[in-house]
Amino acid sequence: MKNNHIDIRELARLLDLSITTVSRVLNGKSKSYRISEKTAERVIKTAKEYNYVPSQIARSLKTDKTGTIGLIIPDISNPFFADIAASIEREARAKEFSLILCDSEGHISIEKELVVLLQRHKVEGIIIAPIGINFDHVVQVYKSGLPVVIIDRGSPDEEFHSVTSDNYQGGYDATNYLISMGHKRIACIQGIPGSQVNEERVQGYKDALADNGIQPDKNLIMGHDFTIENGYRQIKILYSSKNLATAIFSLGNLITLGTFKAFNEMKMKVPDDVSLISFDEQPHSALLGTPMTTINQQKSEMGMLSVDILIRSINNKEFRNRPVNIKLKTNLIIRSSVRKV
Amino acid sequence: MKNNHIDIRELARLLDLSITTVSRVLNGKSKSYRISEKTAERVIKTAKEYNYVPSQIARSLKTDKTGTIGLIIPDISNPFFADIAASIEREARAKEFSLILCDSEGHISIEKELVVLLQRHKVEGIIIAPIGINFDHVVQVYKSGLPVVIIDRGSPDEEFHSVTSDNYQGGYDATNYLISMGHKRIACIQGIPGSQVNEERVQGYKDALADNGIQPDKNLIMGHDFTIENGYRQIKILYSSKNLATAIFSLGNLITLGTFKAFNEMKMKVPDDVSLISFDEQPHSALLGTPMTTINQQKSEMGMLSVDILIRSINNKEFRNRPVNIKLKTNLIIRSSVRKV
DNA sequence: TTGTAAGCGTTATCAC
DNA sequence: GTGATAACGCTTACAA
Numbered sequence: 028m029k030n031n032h033i034d035i036r037e038l039a040r041l042l043d044l045s046i047t048t049v050s051r052v053l054n055g056k057s058k059s060y061r062i063s064e065k066t067a068e069r070v071i072k073t074a075k076e077y078n079y080v081p082s083q084i085a086r087s088l089k090t091d092k093t094g095t096i097g098l099i100i101p102d103i104s105n106p107f108f109a110d111i112a113a114s115i116e117r118e119a120r121a122k123e124f125s126l127i128l129c130d131s132e133g134h135i136s137i138e139k140e141l142v143v144l145l146q147r148h149k150v151e152g153i154i155i156a157p158i159g160i161n162f163d164h165v166v167q168v169y170k171s172g173l174p175v176v177i178i179d180r181g182s183p184d185e186e187f188h189s190v191t192s193d194n195y196q197g198g199y200d201a202t203n204y205l206i207s208m209g210h211k212r213i214a215c216i217q218g219i220p221g222s223q224v225n226e227e228r229v230q231g232y233k234d235a236l237a238d239n240g241i242q243p244d245k246n247l248i249m250g251h252d253f254t255i256e257n258g259y260r261q262i263k264i265l266y267s268s269k270n271l272a273t274a275i276f277s278l279g280n281l282i283t284l285g286t287f288k289a290f291n292e293m294k295m296k297v298p299d300d301v302s303l304i305s306f307d308e309q310p311h312s313a314l315l316g317t318p319m320t321t322i323n324q325q326k327s328e329m330g331m332l333s334v335d336i337l338i339r340s341i342n343n344k345e346f347r348n349r350p351v352n353i354k355l356k357t358n359l360i361i362r363s364s365v366r367k368v
Numbered sequence: 369m370k371n372n373h374i375d376i377r378e379l380a381r382l383l384d385l386s387i388t389t390v391s392r393v394l395n396g397k398s399k400s401y402r403i404s405e406k407t408a409e410r411v412i413k414t415a416k417e418y419n420y421v422p423s424q425i426a427r428s429l430k431t432d433k434t435g436t437i438g439l440i441i442p443d444i445s446n447p448f449f450a451d452i453a454a455s456i457e458r459e460a461r462a463k464e465f466s467l468i469l470c471d472s473e474g475h476i477s478i479e480k481e482l483v484v485l486l487q488r489h490k491v492e493g494i495i496i497a498p499i500g501i502n503f504d505h506v507v508q509v510y511k512s513g514l515p516v517v518i519i520d521r522g523s524p525d526e527e528f529h530s531v532t533s534d535n536y537q538g539g540y541d542a543t544n545y546l547i548s549m550g551h552k553r554i555a556c557i558q559g560i561p562g563s564q565v566n567e568e569r570v571q572g573y574k575d576a577l578a579d580n581g582i583q584p585d586k587n588l589i590m591g592h593d594f595t596i597e598n599g600y601r602q603i604k605i606l607y608s609s610k611n612l613a614t615a616i617f618s619l620g621n622l623i624t625l626g627t628f629k630a631f632n633e634m635k636m637k638v639p640d641d642v643s644l645i646s647f648d649e650q651p652h653s654a655l656l657g658t659p660m661t662t663i664n665q666q667k668s669e670m671g672m673l674s675v676d677i678l679i680r681s682i683n684n685k686e687f688r689n690r691p692v693n694i695k696l697k698t699n700l701i702i703r704s705s706v707r708k709v
Numbered sequence: 710t711t712g713t714a715a716g717c718g719t720t721a722t723c724a725c
Numbered sequence: 726g727t728g729a730t731a732a733c734g735c736t737t738a739c740a741a
Contacts, residue, residue, distance in 0.1 A: 044727080044728090045727065045728040045729075046728085046729095047727070047728055047729080047730095048726085048727055048728075051727090060726070060727080061726055061727095062726060062727075063726065063727095066726080066727090085733090087733090088732090088733045088734065088735085089732075089733050090733085091733075
């Protein structure tokens, strides 16, 4: 059963005009082809009347432009990525591109499939927040000529465009702030070890300690992924050992939620019993019983910039081949989850 | 500049085979066309070698199936919709459909444009969480033959498929619970008046009061949209009047965040100074200093069901024309933000 | 077991 | 001012 949509041929027949003329009018080229006012009006009126909607598919086949871009992120239900996705969708729409949204669920295998999927759909470019260390599939896409922008982490060897936060500085600032508040034993609950984002944050943490003459304790760098469960478990482990800390630096928003859970269960109060600082600002950070001190990332800027760069790459091969690597500043938002000791 | 992708014609030439044969092999029809093992293998090997990716665009034009569905929601950065979107993306992907994500930003005019946009892209169906009261554009799409599923609210006159929560029951349960805890003056901070979701929740609130012999006080039904700001402002207004309440029923997750903000500023403690119950469960509901009592909606079920219904509609015209209207149960999650008085 | 050719709904190149 | 027609990259009768 076909949709009862009229096509351009039918429309031309109804108007007793050629397809060409109709197409021209509908594409706003009446002037340049000097089509009479009267004809143009007739076309537009009839098109509206019959609810004509041109097929982007057919147009794409001919013009080699689909007007779509692909977005691959690890988890759309994570507010961090949801916020980024929102700004990407908005910016893309403003620039007349539609967005195919793909969730890699944190699996590199899915991510790889999604990249191919987007190629099949002939997206004009891809924005990707990659899962892991391995980039072969992205490299391959890029080499095939498709514009690619990496977000949330930098590009290896600055090979592609990328927009990321200055994770190192964020890690440094957070740790430094804790130290300035008198903390010396600071546990760092990390995300995926080896991932660029994580390593940079951890390095910032270590360097801040070192710069303040504090010997980093390896046992205080804990955890293995960016999940709630990880945050929960590490706190439990930490405070069941004698390896105590007066402050926690959580490297991700979900990790932070997990630490809440553990603290609640253990009846530990923030900041009375333990101080907490978290990477990533969240909608509720400011609104908690104890408003949370955080390292904020410029999420909507990240989204907007990635789209702008992508679209410039689409329109300009030169630009595409000269990768731009942007590091957005993070900023420390001081609230009340860190206590002076 | 063209992407350096090989096409099926090129591939056939390289293999010294016809396009037909190559197409058949690549579509897994080797068997039914009794293509020799050897040929099939050659084709597959060469395709891989040259990194052949078939054009979904060309295929769509021919087959009239794009393998895409459209999703229109009012705000992807709202965790409620982000969660739904996540489950929709997942389910769609499992069923071999890609998702075009559209954010209507809460504006009916954008929503209307998006509907047309999706039609241009020849999506095979649309899932939409509509903004407002006016449905003409949706009706029109549906009449054009495109399958449509409404989520988050019911279908007017049960004209289309819909998957929604039992908002009335949720409103009733929340209010009833507050009453059972001894509350009599219960303020209801509502979302958009006139919207179906809102009206049902409010009606549940009113009926629960009435059933318990409490005269609803119109002044206690406050507010006008589902935003943080609204939640914030209504609490400020409420507690600067003498029109006090011992409990608040917030009709939306963002509203609830706004009430937090106001309570913090006013140094009011939940539940000591005021009890709070909120529509919508959030990632942090359980993890707050005072874990929050909520009315939970089955978000991932909503997403999955909407996709299943949509795809059945795509595959079966009969089914499409016999609208299914699903009301998902809400459930009351009792934590500690409501105090017995 | 494989191939030829028409056609999907547009746009673009000529032609008049 | 307007129109015929080829072409985009596939799938799919119909042939052989």
